[in-house]
Structures are given as C-alpha cells and as structure tokens.
Amino acid sequence: MEGNRKIARSDLLIGVVFLVFAGFVWRLADLQIAHHDEYMSKANAMQVRSRILPAARGEIYALDADGSPAPLVLNEPVYEIAADPHLFYDGEKLDIDKHDALAEILRAALGDRVRAEGLENFDEESRYTLLAKQVSRTEAQSIQAAIKDRNIPAVSFTPSNRRVYIEGPLAAQTLGFVNMDGEGQYGIEQYLDDDLKGRDGLLQSVRDARDTPLPIGIHEIDIPAKDGDNIVLTIDRNIQSQVEDALKRGLDNVGATTGSIIVMNPQSGEVMAMANYPSYDPANFGKVENAEVFQNKIVSYAYEPGSVTKALTMGAGLDSGAITPSSTYLNSDCIDVDDAKICNVEKGLNRTLNMTDVLTYSLNTGVNYVLNQMGGGENNLQGRQVLYNYFTDHYRFGQPTGIEQMGESAGFLNPPDTPHGARVVYANMAFGQGLNITMLQFASAFCAAVNGGNYWKPALVAGTYDGGEFSRKNPYLAAEGVLKPESSQDLRNMLIDARLSFSRGVYDGGFRVGGKSGTAQIYDANTMTYSESDYVGTYVGFGVDKDNSPKYVIMVRVDDSHAGGFAGSVAAMPIFNEISTYMLSYLGVSKP
Amino acid sequence: MTYKNTVYQSSRISARAGLRQNFAMNQNTIAYARDGKIGPVATFVVIGLLVVGMLMIYLMQLSSTGSYGYKLNDINVRQSELVAEQQDLEVDNARMQSLAAVKNSTVAASMTAPASTDSVN
Known part of the structure; x- marks a missing residue:
C-alpha cells in the first residue's frame, strides 16, 4: 500500500490564493488597526476643517414720532478681495495677461480703493495678497462676473459686515462706534458690547478638495451663530x-x-x-484728531x-x-x-x-x-x-x-x-x-x-x-x-x-x-x-x-x-x- | 486493485439515461451521486465577492450622504447671498426714510412755513 499522495494543483492554487489574501489582510490590519491613530489624524488634518460662523452685530434704533423704532445703526455686507498669486504662474512665469486683466477689472470697479501693493506683490511663493477691502455687495458681484468672464483663477471674496450710520453723525457720542477689531468703543456700542456682538458659531466638518463641507464622519460640529440683540434707544x-x-x-x-x-x-x-x-x-472715527470728542x-x-x-x-x-x-x-x-x-x-x-x-x-x-x-x-x-x-x-x-x-x-x-x-x-x-x-x-x-x-x-x-x-x-x-x-x-x-x-x-x-x-x-x-x-x-x-x-x-x-x-x-x-x-x-x- | 467503500445515493430515475432503474435485490444497479458541496476556492471567491459587495453598498451610502452635503452647501451659499441682499435692501430702505432724505425730498421742498401759529386747547 503506498502512503505518498500527489499534491493536487487545486491545493496549490488554494495555497497561493490564501497567501495572497493573507497578505492583504495583514496589510489592512497593519494600516487600519496598528497605525489607525496615525492615519486617522493625517486624514483629519487634511479633510476636517473648522470655520467660525460670525454672528451679526445687533442693530441700534431710535424712536420715531409715533413711538416706533427708526434705524440709526445697521450692518451692510462688505467683502475683502484677495488673490492667490501662486496660481497665476505657469511654471516660473507669471501669466501677465491674467494679472493685468484682474488689475483692469478691479480698477474699473473700485478706482483708487484698489491696493496697489496688493497687485504688485505677485510672487510665485506667495499664496495670499490682499487687493481691496470694504467692497460693497453690488461691486463684488460685478467684479465676480467680470472675473468669471475672463477666466481668472484664484480670487477670493471674504464676506464681513460694516456698520452703517443711517442718520450720519446724529447722536454720535451717545452711540459710540465699532473699531477695526469689531469691539464697541464709547457710548452704547461699548456699554452694551456683549449684547450687541452676539456669539459666533462653529462649523467643523469633513471638506472636499474644493472646501465644500460634507455632513459625514464623526467630527461634525454645527453650532449656529447667535446674532446680537437689536437695541432700541x-x-x-x-x-x-x-x-x-x-x-x-x-x-x-x-x-x-x-x-x-x-x-x-x-x-x-x-x-x-x-x-x-x-x-x-x-x-469716520479714524479721522478724529482729538479723542476727547x-x-x-x-x-x-x-x-x-x-x-x-x-x-x-x-x-x-x-x-x-x-x-x-x-x-x-x-x-x-x-x-x-x-x-x-x-x-x-x-x-x-x-x-x-x-x-x-x-x-x-x-x-x-x-x-x-x-x-x-x-x-x-x-x-x-x-x-x-x-x-x-x-x-x-x-x-x-x-x-x-x-x-x-x-x-x-x-x-x-x-x-x-x-x-x-x-x-x-x-x-x-x-x-x-x-x-x-x-x-x-x-x-x-x-x-x-x-x-x-x-x-x-x-x-x-x-x-x-x-x-x-x-x-x-x-x-x-x-x-x-x-x-x-x-x-x-x-x-x-x-x-x-x-x-x-x-x-x-x-x-x-x-x-x-x-x-x-x-x-x-x-x-x-x-x-x-x-x-x-x-x-x-x-x-x-x-x-x-x-x-x-x-x-x-x-x-x-x-x-x-x-x-x-x-x-x-x-x-x-x-x-x-x-x-x-x-x-x-x-x-x-x-x-x- | 483497490476498492473503495462508497455509499451511493441513488435516484430512481437516471435523468441522463432516461431509464427507469430497478433497485430490487440482486440487481447490479449503480448510480453516481452528485456531491452538493462547492470547492474551497469557489467558497473563498464567493465570500470575497460578498464582502466586496457589502463594501460597495457602504461606499454608495457614503457617497449619497456626501451628495447631500453638496446640495446643503449650495443652499447655504444661496441663503448667505439672500441674507446679504436683504441687509443691503434694509440699508437702502432706511436711508430713503432718514431725516436727511425727508428734508431734501420734493415734498419737503414744496412746503412753506406758516405765517403764524396758535394752539387750540
């Protein structure tokens, strides 16, 4: 009676397949279990981003003859325009046409309000240059449309708010003003600063390559902003x-x-x-020379x-x-x-x-x-x-x-x-x-x-x-x-x-x-x-x-x-x- | 020559032969039973395909959630634009009703001061 047995080709194939899959499993275990924390933190660093949701500052009203509120201080949306100079480069060469087109669009819309130094600072290594501030919504829209027409890349419009004094200098000392840091100074703006500024919100989520937030993952935080109180004087x-x-x-x-x-x-x-x-x-509080006023x-x-x-x-x-x-x-x-x-x-x-x-x-x-x-x-x-x-x-x-x-x-x-x-x-x-x-x-x-x-x-x-x-x-x-x-x-x-x-x-x-x-x-x-x-x-x-x-x-x-x-x-x-x-x-x- | 002790499970009718077989005693009737088991490789492949299938379903779910994220983002962007537009309109409206606007209006320009005033109790 013979005790030897030939190894079937199918057994060999099974062995090979098993080894290959074992290799896969080992690698997966290594990536997903042994190095779990390391790769998770890398992924989060790339994908998870937080953004502050700014609260709108409270408005201030006076009374009108009939006792109803009449606006004194409102907010209007304004934008900061900036560019990523790096993306204007083709290799090491600046795309002069696109740069000049951008300059032309901005000057046509904003005139002297364009920051000349922003247009000059177009180094290849630079990723940010500020081009204009306090741009109104209608101006920003026309600039955006013109930029889109000319296919100009990498220009950002960051929104914020600006205080608007509907009645001009009326009751100036009583009202006070808001400085560049968004803090109330003097008058009601400072006294009731906590009530007027509200509470910023937070949006933290996974984002795609275009910075679009996606509601997936366990890191999502969505705390809406609480706007400031609107005060009637x-x-x-x-x-x-x-x-x-x-x-x-x-x-x-x-x-x-x-x-x-x-x-x-x-x-x-x-x-x-x-x-x-x-x-x-x-x-125009910045133009005041004597702060006593x-x-x-x-x-x-x-x-x-x-x-x-x-x-x-x-x-x-x-x-x-x-x-x-x-x-x-x-x-x-x-x-x-x-x-x-x-x-x-x-x-x-x-x-x-x-x-x-x-x-x-x-x-x-x-x-x-x-x-x-x-x-x-x-x-x-x-x-x-x-x-x-x-x-x-x-x-x-x-x-x-x-x-x-x-x-x-x-x-x-x-x-x-x-x-x-x-x-x-x-x-x-x-x-x-x-x-x-x-x-x-x-x-x-x-x-x-x-x-x-x-x-x-x-x-x-x-x-x-x-x-x-x-x-x-x-x-x-x-x-x-x-x-x-x-x-x-x-x-x-x-x-x-x-x-x-x-x-x-x-x-x-x-x-x-x-x-x-x-x-x-x-x-x-x-x-x-x-x-x-x-x-x-x-x-x-x-x-x-x-x-x-x-x-x-x-x-x-x-x-x-x-x-x-x-x-x-x-x-x-x-x-x-x-x-x-x-x-x-x-x-x-x-x-x- | 070796013999294998094999137990055959037979069916009464051989589908291939189309013949009725006689399983009476002393009849040398042989039928080849079919083994219901699948081989190990096939098992492995089937399991692998099932796992891959579940992964695909998971990825599809994730993608559809992600697509909601894009819709949400579009709506949020549109909402922000509308809020900004509303703020602008509120400011324009307030400016039109400001004291300066009223003073400089055509209605105010066409008004004249009374020659004399008195009050009635």
Whole structure:
C-alpha cells in the first residue's frame, strides 16, 4: 500500500490564493488597526476643517414720532478681495495677461480703493495678497462676473459686515462706534458690547478638495451663530436732530465752541435727546484728531453748575419745612460767611423779598437764607447736614446714575463737616459752586423735583427689536418722595413765576414753562482760583401740560460764551427757548 | 486493485439515461451521486465577492450622504447671498426714510412755513 499522495494543483492554487489574501489582510490590519491613530489624524488634518460662523452685530434704533423704532445703526455686507498669486504662474512665469486683466477689472470697479501693493506683490511663493477691502455687495458681484468672464483663477471674496450710520453723525457720542477689531468703543456700542456682538458659531466638518463641507464622519460640529440683540434707544430722532441744530446755531450766535444739551421725559427718566458739540462722524472715527470728542460730556464731565442749583436748594428748603414759597427775608447785596463775602450779581435789591424773588433775581444771599433756615437760623452743621442729605439721598449727587453709557462720572461734593471751611463751602454749594455734578445727574434730579417727587432712573435703552416686534422695557422708579408732591408743586409754580417775571411773558406764548439760569465761574486748577472772565452758562427748565404734569425737562450748557452779559441767560437760555417751543408743539402740550 | 467503500445515493430515475432503474435485490444497479458541496476556492471567491459587495453598498451610502452635503452647501451659499441682499435692501430702505432724505425730498421742498401759529386747547 503506498502512503505518498500527489499534491493536487487545486491545493496549490488554494495555497497561493490564501497567501495572497493573507497578505492583504495583514496589510489592512497593519494600516487600519496598528497605525489607525496615525492615519486617522493625517486624514483629519487634511479633510476636517473648522470655520467660525460670525454672528451679526445687533442693530441700534431710535424712536420715531409715533413711538416706533427708526434705524440709526445697521450692518451692510462688505467683502475683502484677495488673490492667490501662486496660481497665476505657469511654471516660473507669471501669466501677465491674467494679472493685468484682474488689475483692469478691479480698477474699473473700485478706482483708487484698489491696493496697489496688493497687485504688485505677485510672487510665485506667495499664496495670499490682499487687493481691496470694504467692497460693497453690488461691486463684488460685478467684479465676480467680470472675473468669471475672463477666466481668472484664484480670487477670493471674504464676506464681513460694516456698520452703517443711517442718520450720519446724529447722536454720535451717545452711540459710540465699532473699531477695526469689531469691539464697541464709547457710548452704547461699548456699554452694551456683549449684547450687541452676539456669539459666533462653529462649523467643523469633513471638506472636499474644493472646501465644500460634507455632513459625514464623526467630527461634525454645527453650532449656529447667535446674532446680537437689536437695541432700541429712548432717543427720539426728530428731537435729537432739532436739538443738535439748535445747539450749533446757539453756540455760533455767541461765539462759543463747546456745549451740551439733554432732554428728558420727567415721567419716566427716559432720555429723549443728548447732544454735544463739537461732535464727529462715527463712520469716520479714524479721522478724529482729538479723542476727547468721543466722550459724552453729559455723563462724563462733572462741573460746577452754578445758579441752576438754586432750584434744588429751594426744593430742599420747601420739603424740609425750613421755608415756604411766601417766606420772606431782608435782602442785601452781600453777606459775610466767616472770612468770605457772598454777594449777588444783581445789586440794589436791599429790601424784603420772598422765595420766588430769590429765583427770579438769582440771589446768592437768598439761598443762603434758605440754608440758614435749615439750621434753625444760621449756617451750622445741622443745616449743612440737611442740605447734604437732600443733595445725596434725595437728588443722588455723588453717585453714578447707571445710565447705559461709558465713562460716567460720579461727581463730588464735600461732606457737611469738611474741615476746609465748611460754612464757606456750603454757602457756595447752596448756589452751585464748590460741588461737581454732571448734567445727567442734575437733569435727573431736576425731573424728580418737578414731577411730584419720583426719581426715575435715567435710561437710554427703551427695549429690543426682533423680527419686527418691539419689546419695550418698563422705566425703573428708583425712589419716591424725593420731594413731597406739594413741595414739588410749589417749586414748579415758583420756577414758572420766576421765568414769567424774567421774560415778562415774552417767550412761551401762554404755555406754562418754568426754568432757571446759571452762570458759573470756571475754576482754574493751576491758579486755584475762579476765573473772572470765563463762565459756564447753564439753563434748565420744563414745560407743563394742562393736567399740571411736566412733559419735558431740558438742560443746556454753553462752555465758552464770548457774548457779553450772563452766559446762563444770554447764551444758554435762547437755546432752551428754541427747543422748548419745539417740544411744546411736538408733544402736543396744551395751554392751561 | 483497490476498492473503495462508497455509499451511493441513488435516484430512481437516471435523468441522463432516461431509464427507469430497478433497485430490487440482486440487481447490479449503480448510480453516481452528485456531491452538493462547492470547492474551497469557489467558497473563498464567493465570500470575497460578498464582502466586496457589502463594501460597495457602504461606499454608495457614503457617497449619497456626501451628495447631500453638496446640495446643503449650495443652499447655504444661496441663503448667505439672500441674507446679504436683504441687509443691503434694509440699508437702502432706511436711508430713503432718514431725516436727511425727508428734508431734501420734493415734498419737503414744496412746503412753506406758516405765517403764524396758535394752539387750540
């Protein structure tokens, strides 16, 4: 019996096939298991790419006459045009025809806005050259079509957004601007930067050779961008425009170069207009030479307001019971307070006068009488403490209001027991010198003093605007009882009577308008004395409807009037008169 | 000479011969059974083809997902273009209703200031 067996050819074939397939399996195992991580990371590096999905910055609206939002700041799409110079080369030779064609197309569409250095930097090694920035959508479309016609390769259009200021420089300091890094600077843009900028999204996915994202693989991340909030301001664009025009005209009339105006709704604390001069164009903020112009001086500049403060001192006197509207005193041109002389500007009124006369003639001696009465008959710690309490706890001087603006100043006032001549300091404080207050602080306090005693937190944001729907937020009542309602009523009447007496009824055509002027000497920190030639003129006032409620408060400041006379009445009051007349008509205020 | 012990499974009718066969006793009837098994090479090839077939199906699925990606991308690009166009139109619309546009309009130009004004309560 033979034990040998011939090996069949089929067995040989099986063996060979098996070996070949074993080789395949081994290689596959080596690639896919042993070197799995290495090849996966290489593949991901090539294929998986992330792209930030930029969030659109929130828009900013003002209010129109009917209370609906009117756009102030929008976004418009713009493009950056760049080229890949490497792809313009055929071997080592630049395709001059294509390069020149590209240059011709760009210059025809954009003129001088084409970056000459971008067209010159066409080295073979370079993969990127910037050709133009801030190209509008219609320009980009026409350039794209022309490029496609001429078959020009490798030109990219990167989209972004640019801020557009629909009303030009209107309310520039209140708005602020957005810098090249997309960050808000000054004003609302900076204060509400987090709300306005939204949150960028992220798209991470496998991409093909043309950078098209494909929804395959496990690395896909798709987080949509969350656009910024659209903010509606309390600013009325019509009032703002009128106020800016009136300010410019008023300053020109007296040869002044700087000034500010604020208009507020005393029933809600909402700011209806806020203007500073000089101003700037936020669309061209890069051209501004003096950065001081970016600041909103109404909130950031604390100054000595002067005689307008007499209205608030009088309110404190009425409310504390120290005086009544019919209280009288024997006036003189000057009084002595320690080693200082407190004198009136208006001389010769050496007779018995009442409290309304104090406001009419703006008597420094008169408000010192009120201060003395707070102390039981003399300028003492008790009286100073009463006035200090009204200025700080009631009127909220010495602390920021919290308005939605950057750089708000808290101001400063001396405590009643200040070691540096407290009696003289407070004798001056009673008529608005020796304390620093911003226009916003003063106007907000004045609103509370004349509206029945309600301190509404001053506000610039009325709400948000989303998908055509305006969500209004409620005004915030920070405090009641700033003055008792009857004290506020008395103060209103006194201010109306004072203005009527001063103007002899010329200004207001039968409407009930009250106000107080102030002319303050400017303190020179270098010489540590008050200037005898430079004054700040201020006027603050209000208009009352036939239901006896004030509908607007306007405060005007002129920093450097060169007209003769008192800056408060000569420079600031005419501007107030113009705006007040406009407001009476605009708000439909009725005569009594 | 060797003999193999082979068990034949027979069928009663030989399809090839067309003859009826008699499986009675003492009849020397032989029928060749067909083996139902396939060879190892063929098995290997069939399995390989099945695996390749499944891979092809997987690749087809992947490709069709990828093709959705292109459609999605086209739609996203179109959406971005429309959003940009909408932004432009909003800006144009806002500019036309701006205070400056209203002031410089023909309607405003044809308005005159009243000679005198008064108010009615």
